[in-house]
Amino acid sequence: MLTQPHILYRKLDAALVSDVAEVILNANDFSICDRLAAQYRDMLDVRPHAPVKYVIDYPRHVRDCVRRALALGLNECTGLDILDLATGAGFFPLVCRHFGHHCVALDLPDDPVYGRVTKHFGIEVVAARIEGGKLLPDFGLRFDAVTAFAIAFSRRGDMMPWASGDWRFLLDDLRRNHLKPEGLIWLVLNKHFPGDAHYDDDVKSFFLSQGGAIKGGSVVFRLVAG
Numbered sequence: 001m002l003t004q005p006h007i008l009y010r011k012l013d014a015a016l017v018s019d020v021a022e023v024i025l026n027a028n029d030f031s032i033c034d035r036l037a038a039q040y041r042d043m044l045d046v047r048p049h050a051p052v053k054y055v056i057d058y059p060r061h062v063r064d065c066v067r068r069a070l071a072l073g074l075n076e077c078t079g080l081d082i083l084d085l086a087t088g089a090g091f092f093p094l095v096c097r098h099f100g101h102h103c104v105a106l107d108l109p110d111d112p113v114y115g116r117v118t119k120h121f122g123i124e125v126v127a128a129r130i131e132g133g134k135l136l137p138d139f140g141l142r143f144d145a146v147t148a149f150a151i152a153f154s155r156r157g158d159m160m161p162w163a164s165g166d167w168r169f170l171l172d173d174l175r176r177n178h179l180k181p182e183g184l185i186w187l188v189l190n191k192h193f194p195g196d197a198h199y200d201d202d203v204k205s206f207f208l209s210q211g212g213a214i215k216g217g218s219v220v221f222r223l224v225a226g
């Protein structure tokens with residue numbers, strides 16, 4: 001059983017996070033990250049948030065994903081179906097697999113760094129672009145949890161952050177077409193607004209109206225499917 005949204009933000013045991021991350025780092029061959037870091041490091045000179053930053057500092061990013069998995073309680077159950085939207089290097093699916101879960105990932109096609117890391121680790125990635133008002137692809141199964149961390153897809157063509165209507169469309173799509181009954185959604189938004197805000201008042205009210213448990217840019221929902 002997954003963690004209930006309201007306790008998802010509880011304090012985690014830091015030693016446990018480090019221990020689990022260490023096991024995963026030792027059990028898998030991360031040499032691909034070193035190779036890609038050497039090849040693409042220069043991209044950071046032009047784009048400070050280029051994908052290569054995830055492979056340069058992969059132990060920290062794996063630890064972050066372990067923290068997310070423990071927060072969800074994925075170490076206390078097994079065999080869940082999880083969808084990770086905009087997965088990047090796929091470290092979260094890798095951690096899910098470590099705990100015996102099945103994780104499908106989605107990301108844009110063709111990024112050389114993300115693509116090679118996810119391929120190396122055998123992560124199941126569906127190539128698609130998330131856009132406001134556009135349904136997600138059919139994944140052929142329903143999920144116990146949908147996650148999206150460090151979200152970068154919530155901008156319109158004019159680069160304006162999504163409004164509440166765009167979030168409503170995504171949540172409705174997830175509820176109707178992708179979640180199992182009582183499935184959980186965990187969104188972690190980036191800072192899009194002045195003053196380090198992750199959303200405006202309208203979006204915040206919408207999240208709350210859907211029963212979202214909010215902390216900073218992190219919002220968790222348990223929505224009844226259908």
Ligand SMILES: C[S@@+](CC[C@H](N)C(=O)[O-])C[C@H]1O[C@@H](n2cnc3c(N)ncnc32)[C@H](O)[C@@H]1O
Binds near residue numbers: 085088106153
């Ligand atoms: C900041 S990275 C976060 C990666 C991962 N979720 C994590 O937390 O480590 C943002 C990811 O969003 C993906 N992305 C950006 N816009 C997208 C879109 N419109 N549809 C799908 N993925 C998108 C990028 O390719 C990248 O993998």
